Amino acid sequence: MFDELKEECGVFGISLKKDYSELAKDLYLGLFALQHRGQESCGIAYYKDNSIGVVKSLGLVSGDFFEILPRNIESSSGIGHVRYSTCGGAGIVNAQPLSFKCNKGEIAIAHNGNIPNYEYMRDELIKKGSIFQTTSDSEILIHFMAKIQDKNFEDSLMEALSNLEGAYSMLMLHDDTVIAFRDPTGFRPLSYGEIENGIIFSSETNALDLLGAKNIKDVNPGEIIFCKKGSIRSKKFSNPKKLNQCVFELIYFARPDSTVFGESVYEARLKMGAKLATLRKCNPDIVISVPDSGNTAALGFSRASGIPFEFGLMRNHYMGRTFIKPEQKKRNESVRIKLNPVKSAINGKSLAVVDDSLVRGTTSRKIVAMLKESGAKEVHLFLSSPEIKFACYFGIDTPTDKELISSRATPEEIAKEIGADSVTFLTVNDLKECLSEPEKYCYSCFNGNYPMTIKSRCSDCVC
Ligand code: SF4
The missing domain is CATH 3.60.20.10 (Aminohydrolase, N-terminal nucleophile (Ntn) domain)
Incomplete structure (x- = not known):
């Protein structure tokens, strides 16, 4: 993602x-x-x-x-x-x-x-x-x-x-x-x-x-x-x-070679992927990741399920971020510029596609379409985060609640909307099982229980 x-x-x-x-x-x-x-x-x-x-x-x-x-x-x-x-x-x-x-x-x-x-x-x-x-x-x-x-x-x-x-x-x-x-x-x-x-x-x-x-x-x-x-x-x-360590540091933000909050990011993501594998109701032929953020969880998924991991999407790392404009149309174009399917790996296959999270759903829709155009028989999307339903006020730039796809749609509705055959999220309890000290984390963007009263949000000051 x-x-x-x-x-x-x-x-x-x-x-x-x-x-x-x-x-x-x-x-x-x-x-x-x-x-x-x-x-x-x-x-x-x-x-x-x-x-x-x-x-x-x-x-x-x-x-x-x-x-x-x-x-x-x-x-x-x-x-x-x-x-x-x-x-x-x-x-x-x-x-x-x-x-x-x-x-x-x-x-x-x-x-x-x-x-x-x-x-x-x-x-x-x-x-x-x-x-x-x-x-x-x-x-x-x-x-x-x-x-x-x-x-x-x-x-x-x-x-x-x-x-x-x-x-x-x-x-x-x-x-x-x-x-x-x-x-x-x-x-x-x-x-x-x-x-x-x-x-x-x-x-x-x-x-x-x-x-x-x-x-x-x-x-x-x-x-x-x-x-x-x-x-x-x-x-x-x-x-x-009471601690409120941001669980998204482990899901997405931190690099897998870092240890944050005393947890190895790499090991935590492997566990999230393995947990996702236990939730599957489909029989994919291969596991692929949305690089780079889905890589480690996809590996965990593959190891736990025994389904082979393939590099189904290649990412171009060399595009400056300043090129990406925030408007919707441009954001969709940027997906095309950044990711390209490996047709020989995915053609005719049913895919388990592992990504870290789903926010607006616009990027995922584009990825699913690219994979299907490249010959994927089925695309089952697995997210190593729970459904994000609420905005973050603690240092992560999320859209407003209304723009978050999970705040208005069920996983089944999301699958239909983005063209996937199924969409599976970890639940908050699943996620907690992947952490060594789950009680020390913030889950506000999943459950809306903020640890402080939010009187105002500065739209210009995420630092
Ligand atoms: S609301 Fe979500 S993104 Fe923000 S600090 Fe809490 S866990 Fe992290």
Whole structure:
């Protein structure tokens, strides 16, 4: 599944024992490994000569950003960000890290998550005289901090965080200190590990692997880590709350070579595929995946069922995302450009097609049509997520409830609508059986039980 449910953002940070001329290059590598989490803009902030320097660019990490990356800056500390935003908020002004000069000093922030009631809080602050630099929800934290009188930077941050409700795994740069914190319910992942000359932080462990990190741990929900010159000091800004880790990190967003929330993404997806195989009421000849997000679950399906796995769809990885326009017509065209059926593998066969999720259904309709045009006898679609019926307010760009196909149609109706012979979803209980600690996850987009009251949703601020 692609071009339906959008990735969110990724953050990466480095704190070294000594200044290092390759700091920007290492930040670049970290962001490169997190590119799947956001392709619309990227940037780094670093501490140098008692000030914070920021370099940002629209597009991919390997695009214009590479050209403007500062070479040979001697610095010990920096943070980086890759971003996906909804339409209207994708300009360079909202690209992160965001940097501010306020009564608490110079601060840069890189945020993965979403503050659901941001618009409401922003309006309240504007009424009281605050002036916002961006339309990003991430900025609200700086305003909360700046409003706190007679407290230093650290105490202001701790107090502001204790009042901030939402999804945030955030990195902050203040002087030469990198600060990492995760909201008390732990919606988004954030890990860190030791390298030879310091500490690195990342949304996903695959980026830590790239830089050779050892002793990898999660920043705990409600924990704040201050890291200066590669040395860690940890505090709690909130008591433990019921966890709401985003289960979609395991279903779709995170890379299979990452471990998030203590779970191997690869192993979790194999289990989801195996579980799907037990739900089948058809007898497909082969299992194929919708690449890349359906690959691991399809392998799990094939292993559990004994039905051979084939590469039935090939994906072109080399098309820039900026080419894809959001309008419906263009989205359909982009499926054709990205995926092509392998006719010799599927001709005359009944297919079990494994994908991660179904959002609007437009992409799946196109894929089913392509497979049938290429000679598939039957197309049975299997989704490793439960039916998505409700919008997400915690860092994933979902359409409104009304646009979600599962909010208005049963699996049988969906099959008819997209031209498939059958459509099978995992149930929430099936999904829970694939997780080692299911009680620690958020399932709001399946059941509509949100863990907080949603007063407003900012359409421009998925970070
Ligand atoms: S609502 Fe869905 S997508 Fe959003 S955080 Fe919860 S599980 Fe993840």
